[in-house]
Amino acid sequence: MSYISPPALFDEAPALPVEPPRANLISVIPAVAVAALALFGAGWYGGVTYATAEHDAKPAAAQVGRLQQAQTTCAEPNAGVSVADGGRTLTVDVKGEEDFVGTTTGTLDCVLQFLESPAAVTQHIYQTRALDGRQQNTWQTYAASWSYHPDSGLNLIVQAK
Incomplete structure:
Protein backbone atom coordinates (compact mmCIF):
# COMPACT_ATOMS: atom_id res chain seq x y z
CA MET A 1 0.00 0.00 0.00
CA SER A 2 1.33 3.26 -0.86
CA TYR A 3 0.82 6.18 1.27
CA ILE A 4 0.20 9.63 -0.29
CA SER A 5 1.13 12.43 1.92
CA PRO A 6 -1.28 15.27 2.23
CA PRO A 7 -0.12 18.64 0.95
CA ALA A 8 1.91 20.49 3.49
CA LEU A 9 0.13 23.39 5.00
CA PHE A 10 3.25 25.39 5.52
CA ASP A 11 4.99 24.94 2.20
CA GLU A 12 6.38 28.20 0.97
CA ALA A 13 4.99 29.67 -2.18
CA PRO A 14 7.48 30.22 -4.97
CA ALA A 15 9.39 33.47 -4.49
CA LEU A 16 8.27 36.26 -6.73
CA PRO A 17 10.91 38.64 -8.05
CA VAL A 18 11.08 41.72 -5.86
CA GLU A 19 11.46 45.04 -7.65
CA PRO A 20 13.10 47.93 -5.86
CA PRO A 21 10.69 50.60 -4.86
CA ARG A 22 10.54 53.21 -7.61
CA ALA A 23 10.35 56.14 -5.21
CA ASN A 24 13.81 55.40 -3.77
CA LEU A 25 15.43 55.00 -7.20
CA ILE A 26 13.86 58.22 -8.45
CA SER A 27 15.17 60.19 -5.46
CA VAL A 28 18.69 58.69 -5.67
CA ILE A 29 19.35 59.71 -9.29
CA PRO A 30 19.02 63.50 -8.69
CA ALA A 31 21.08 63.23 -5.51
CA VAL A 32 23.91 61.51 -7.40
CA ALA A 33 23.68 64.10 -10.20
CA VAL A 34 23.83 66.99 -7.72
CA ALA A 35 26.82 65.44 -5.95
CA ALA A 36 28.63 64.93 -9.27
CA LEU A 37 27.95 68.53 -10.32
CA ALA A 38 29.15 69.83 -6.95
CA LEU A 39 32.40 67.89 -7.22
CA PHE A 40 32.91 69.05 -10.80
CA GLY A 41 32.15 72.67 -9.87
CA ALA A 42 34.51 72.61 -6.90
CA GLY A 43 37.29 71.17 -9.03
CA TRP A 44 36.69 73.65 -11.82
CA TYR A 45 36.56 76.64 -9.44
CA GLY A 46 39.72 75.51 -7.68
CA GLY A 47 41.54 75.10 -10.97
CA VAL A 48 40.45 78.47 -12.30
CA THR A 49 41.32 80.21 -9.04
CA TYR A 50 44.77 78.62 -8.95
CA ALA A 51 45.47 79.44 -12.60
CA THR A 52 44.33 83.04 -12.16
CA ALA A 53 46.47 83.51 -9.06
CA GLU A 54 49.51 82.11 -10.87
CA HIS A 55 48.82 84.32 -13.89
CA ASP A 56 48.27 87.48 -11.83
CA ALA A 57 51.32 86.96 -9.61
CA LYS A 58 53.84 87.03 -12.46
CA PRO A 59 52.94 90.44 -13.94
CA ALA A 60 52.66 91.99 -10.48
CA ALA A 61 56.18 90.87 -9.59
CA ALA A 62 57.49 92.28 -12.87
CA GLN A 63 55.67 95.57 -12.30
CA VAL A 64 57.19 95.96 -8.83
CA GLY A 65 60.66 96.11 -10.38
CA ARG A 66 59.33 98.45 -13.05
CA LEU A 67 58.28 101.04 -10.44
CA GLN A 68 61.81 101.04 -9.01
CA GLN A 69 63.23 101.42 -12.53
CA ALA A 70 60.91 104.37 -13.20
CA GLN A 71 62.25 106.12 -10.11
CA THR A 72 65.92 105.57 -10.93
CA THR A 73 65.47 106.38 -14.64
CA CYS A 74 63.37 109.53 -14.30
CA ALA A 75 64.22 111.22 -11.00
CA GLU A 76 67.18 112.62 -9.17
CA PRO A 77 67.69 111.12 -5.70
CA ASN A 78 65.43 112.74 -3.08
CA ALA A 79 63.67 114.80 -5.74
CA GLY A 80 60.03 114.06 -4.94
CA VAL A 81 59.82 110.54 -6.37
CA SER A 82 59.93 107.60 -3.98
CA VAL A 83 59.23 103.88 -3.91
CA ALA A 84 57.65 102.21 -0.87
CA ASP A 85 55.89 99.03 0.25
CA GLY A 86 58.65 96.73 -0.97
CA GLY A 87 58.59 98.30 -4.42
CA ARG A 88 54.82 98.01 -4.88
CA THR A 89 54.10 101.76 -4.55
CA LEU A 90 55.60 104.74 -6.39
CA THR A 91 54.81 108.28 -5.26
CA VAL A 92 55.48 111.42 -7.29
CA ASP A 93 55.25 114.83 -5.61
CA VAL A 94 55.25 117.58 -8.25
CA LYS A 95 56.24 120.89 -6.68
CA GLY A 96 53.44 123.41 -6.12
CA GLU A 97 53.64 127.20 -5.77
CA GLU A 98 54.11 127.02 -1.99
CA ASP A 99 56.27 123.86 -1.87
CA PHE A 100 59.96 124.02 -1.08
CA VAL A 101 60.70 120.57 -2.47
CA GLY A 102 59.22 118.42 -5.20
CA THR A 103 59.85 117.30 -8.70
CA THR A 104 58.94 118.80 -12.06
CA THR A 105 56.25 117.99 -14.59
CA GLY A 106 59.07 116.76 -16.84
CA THR A 107 59.87 114.06 -14.28
CA LEU A 108 56.17 113.19 -14.05
CA ASP A 109 56.04 112.89 -17.86
CA CYS A 110 59.05 110.57 -17.79
CA VAL A 111 57.48 108.35 -15.10
CA LEU A 112 54.16 108.11 -16.94
CA GLN A 113 55.88 107.29 -20.25
CA PHE A 114 58.16 104.75 -18.56
CA LEU A 115 55.14 102.99 -17.05
CA GLU A 116 53.37 103.12 -20.44
CA SER A 117 50.45 105.19 -19.21
CA PRO A 118 47.80 105.53 -21.94
CA ALA A 119 47.14 109.02 -23.26
CA ALA A 120 43.68 108.98 -21.67
CA VAL A 121 45.16 108.43 -18.20
CA THR A 122 47.90 111.03 -18.71
CA GLN A 123 45.35 113.62 -19.87
CA HIS A 124 43.07 112.76 -16.95
CA ILE A 125 45.98 113.48 -14.59
CA TYR A 126 46.95 116.77 -16.25
CA GLN A 127 43.37 118.04 -16.53
CA THR A 128 42.56 117.50 -12.85
CA ARG A 129 41.54 120.70 -11.06
CA ALA A 130 41.69 121.43 -7.35
CA LEU A 131 37.88 121.24 -7.22
CA ASP A 132 37.91 117.69 -8.63
CA GLY A 133 39.34 116.16 -5.47
CA ARG A 134 41.23 112.90 -5.48
CA GLN A 135 41.04 111.09 -8.82
CA GLN A 136 41.92 107.54 -9.81
CA ASN A 137 42.47 105.39 -12.87
CA THR A 138 44.02 102.06 -13.88
CA TRP A 139 46.01 100.67 -16.78
CA GLN A 140 47.78 97.37 -17.43
CA THR A 141 48.71 96.18 -13.94
CA TYR A 142 48.78 99.60 -12.27
CA HIS A 149 46.17 121.99 -5.92
CA PRO A 150 48.16 124.98 -7.21
CA ASP A 151 49.72 125.51 -3.78
CA SER A 152 50.76 121.90 -3.09
CA GLY A 153 51.18 120.69 -6.67
CA LEU A 154 50.23 117.33 -8.07
CA ASN A 155 50.62 114.27 -5.86
CA LEU A 156 50.46 110.92 -7.65
CA ILE A 157 50.46 107.41 -6.17
CA VAL A 158 50.97 104.43 -8.50
CA GLN A 159 50.54 100.89 -7.15
CA ALA A 160 51.33 97.58 -8.80
CA LYS A 161 48.13 95.49 -8.78
Whole structure:
Protein backbone atom coordinates (compact mmCIF):
# COMPACT_ATOMS: atom_id res chain seq x y z
CA MET A 1 0.00 0.00 0.00
CA SER A 2 1.33 3.26 -0.86
CA TYR A 3 0.82 6.18 1.27
CA ILE A 4 0.20 9.63 -0.29
CA SER A 5 1.13 12.43 1.92
CA PRO A 6 -1.28 15.27 2.23
CA PRO A 7 -0.12 18.64 0.95
CA ALA A 8 1.91 20.49 3.49
CA LEU A 9 0.13 23.39 5.00
CA PHE A 10 3.25 25.39 5.52
CA ASP A 11 4.99 24.94 2.20
CA GLU A 12 6.38 28.20 0.97
CA ALA A 13 4.99 29.67 -2.18
CA PRO A 14 7.48 30.22 -4.97
CA ALA A 15 9.39 33.47 -4.49
CA LEU A 16 8.27 36.26 -6.73
CA PRO A 17 10.91 38.64 -8.05
CA VAL A 18 11.08 41.72 -5.86
CA GLU A 19 11.46 45.04 -7.65
CA PRO A 20 13.10 47.93 -5.86
CA PRO A 21 10.69 50.60 -4.86
CA ARG A 22 10.54 53.21 -7.61
CA ALA A 23 10.35 56.14 -5.21
CA ASN A 24 13.81 55.40 -3.77
CA LEU A 25 15.43 55.00 -7.20
CA ILE A 26 13.86 58.22 -8.45
CA SER A 27 15.17 60.19 -5.46
CA VAL A 28 18.69 58.69 -5.67
CA ILE A 29 19.35 59.71 -9.29
CA PRO A 30 19.02 63.50 -8.69
CA ALA A 31 21.08 63.23 -5.51
CA VAL A 32 23.91 61.51 -7.40
CA ALA A 33 23.68 64.10 -10.20
CA VAL A 34 23.83 66.99 -7.72
CA ALA A 35 26.82 65.44 -5.95
CA ALA A 36 28.63 64.93 -9.27
CA LEU A 37 27.95 68.53 -10.32
CA ALA A 38 29.15 69.83 -6.95
CA LEU A 39 32.40 67.89 -7.22
CA PHE A 40 32.91 69.05 -10.80
CA GLY A 41 32.15 72.67 -9.87
CA ALA A 42 34.51 72.61 -6.90
CA GLY A 43 37.29 71.17 -9.03
CA TRP A 44 36.69 73.65 -11.82
CA TYR A 45 36.56 76.64 -9.44
CA GLY A 46 39.72 75.51 -7.68
CA GLY A 47 41.54 75.10 -10.97
CA VAL A 48 40.45 78.47 -12.30
CA THR A 49 41.32 80.21 -9.04
CA TYR A 50 44.77 78.62 -8.95
CA ALA A 51 45.47 79.44 -12.60
CA THR A 52 44.33 83.04 -12.16
CA ALA A 53 46.47 83.51 -9.06
CA GLU A 54 49.51 82.11 -10.87
CA HIS A 55 48.82 84.32 -13.89
CA ASP A 56 48.27 87.48 -11.83
CA ALA A 57 51.32 86.96 -9.61
CA LYS A 58 53.84 87.03 -12.46
CA PRO A 59 52.94 90.44 -13.94
CA ALA A 60 52.66 91.99 -10.48
CA ALA A 61 56.18 90.87 -9.59
CA ALA A 62 57.49 92.28 -12.87
CA GLN A 63 55.67 95.57 -12.30
CA VAL A 64 57.19 95.96 -8.83
CA GLY A 65 60.66 96.11 -10.38
CA ARG A 66 59.33 98.45 -13.05
CA LEU A 67 58.28 101.04 -10.44
CA GLN A 68 61.81 101.04 -9.01
CA GLN A 69 63.23 101.42 -12.53
CA ALA A 70 60.91 104.37 -13.20
CA GLN A 71 62.25 106.12 -10.11
CA THR A 72 65.92 105.57 -10.93
CA THR A 73 65.47 106.38 -14.64
CA CYS A 74 63.37 109.53 -14.30
CA ALA A 75 64.22 111.22 -11.00
CA GLU A 76 67.18 112.62 -9.17
CA PRO A 77 67.69 111.12 -5.70
CA ASN A 78 65.43 112.74 -3.08
CA ALA A 79 63.67 114.80 -5.74
CA GLY A 80 60.03 114.06 -4.94
CA VAL A 81 59.82 110.54 -6.37
CA SER A 82 59.93 107.60 -3.98
CA VAL A 83 59.23 103.88 -3.91
CA ALA A 84 57.65 102.21 -0.87
CA ASP A 85 55.89 99.03 0.25
CA GLY A 86 58.65 96.73 -0.97
CA GLY A 87 58.59 98.30 -4.42
CA ARG A 88 54.82 98.01 -4.88
CA THR A 89 54.10 101.76 -4.55
CA LEU A 90 55.60 104.74 -6.39
CA THR A 91 54.81 108.28 -5.26
CA VAL A 92 55.48 111.42 -7.29
CA ASP A 93 55.25 114.83 -5.61
CA VAL A 94 55.25 117.58 -8.25
CA LYS A 95 56.24 120.89 -6.68
CA GLY A 96 53.44 123.41 -6.12
CA GLU A 97 53.64 127.20 -5.77
CA GLU A 98 54.11 127.02 -1.99
CA ASP A 99 56.27 123.86 -1.87
CA PHE A 100 59.96 124.02 -1.08
CA VAL A 101 60.70 120.57 -2.47
CA GLY A 102 59.22 118.42 -5.20
CA THR A 103 59.85 117.30 -8.70
CA THR A 104 58.94 118.80 -12.06
CA THR A 105 56.25 117.99 -14.59
CA GLY A 106 59.07 116.76 -16.84
CA THR A 107 59.87 114.06 -14.28
CA LEU A 108 56.17 113.19 -14.05
CA ASP A 109 56.04 112.89 -17.86
CA CYS A 110 59.05 110.57 -17.79
CA VAL A 111 57.48 108.35 -15.10
CA LEU A 112 54.16 108.11 -16.94
CA GLN A 113 55.88 107.29 -20.25
CA PHE A 114 58.16 104.75 -18.56
CA LEU A 115 55.14 102.99 -17.05
CA GLU A 116 53.37 103.12 -20.44
CA SER A 117 50.45 105.19 -19.21
CA PRO A 118 47.80 105.53 -21.94
CA ALA A 119 47.14 109.02 -23.26
CA ALA A 120 43.68 108.98 -21.67
CA VAL A 121 45.16 108.43 -18.20
CA THR A 122 47.90 111.03 -18.71
CA GLN A 123 45.35 113.62 -19.87
CA HIS A 124 43.07 112.76 -16.95
CA ILE A 125 45.98 113.48 -14.59
CA TYR A 126 46.95 116.77 -16.25
CA GLN A 127 43.37 118.04 -16.53
CA THR A 128 42.56 117.50 -12.85
CA ARG A 129 41.54 120.70 -11.06
CA ALA A 130 41.69 121.43 -7.35
CA LEU A 131 37.88 121.24 -7.22
CA ASP A 132 37.91 117.69 -8.63
CA GLY A 133 39.34 116.16 -5.47
CA ARG A 134 41.23 112.90 -5.48
CA GLN A 135 41.04 111.09 -8.82
CA GLN A 136 41.92 107.54 -9.81
CA ASN A 137 42.47 105.39 -12.87
CA THR A 138 44.02 102.06 -13.88
CA TRP A 139 46.01 100.67 -16.78
CA GLN A 140 47.78 97.37 -17.43
CA THR A 141 48.71 96.18 -13.94
CA TYR A 142 48.78 99.60 -12.27
CA ALA A 143 46.29 101.54 -10.18
CA ALA A 144 46.90 105.27 -9.81
CA SER A 145 45.35 107.97 -7.66
CA TRP A 146 46.24 111.65 -7.53
CA SER A 147 45.18 115.08 -6.40
CA TYR A 148 46.10 118.57 -7.53
CA HIS A 149 46.17 121.99 -5.92
CA PRO A 150 48.16 124.98 -7.21
CA ASP A 151 49.72 125.51 -3.78
CA SER A 152 50.76 121.90 -3.09
CA GLY A 153 51.18 120.69 -6.67
CA LEU A 154 50.23 117.33 -8.07
CA ASN A 155 50.62 114.27 -5.86
CA LEU A 156 50.46 110.92 -7.65
CA ILE A 157 50.46 107.41 -6.17
CA VAL A 158 50.97 104.43 -8.50
CA GLN A 159 50.54 100.89 -7.15
CA ALA A 160 51.33 97.58 -8.80
CA LYS A 161 48.13 95.49 -8.78
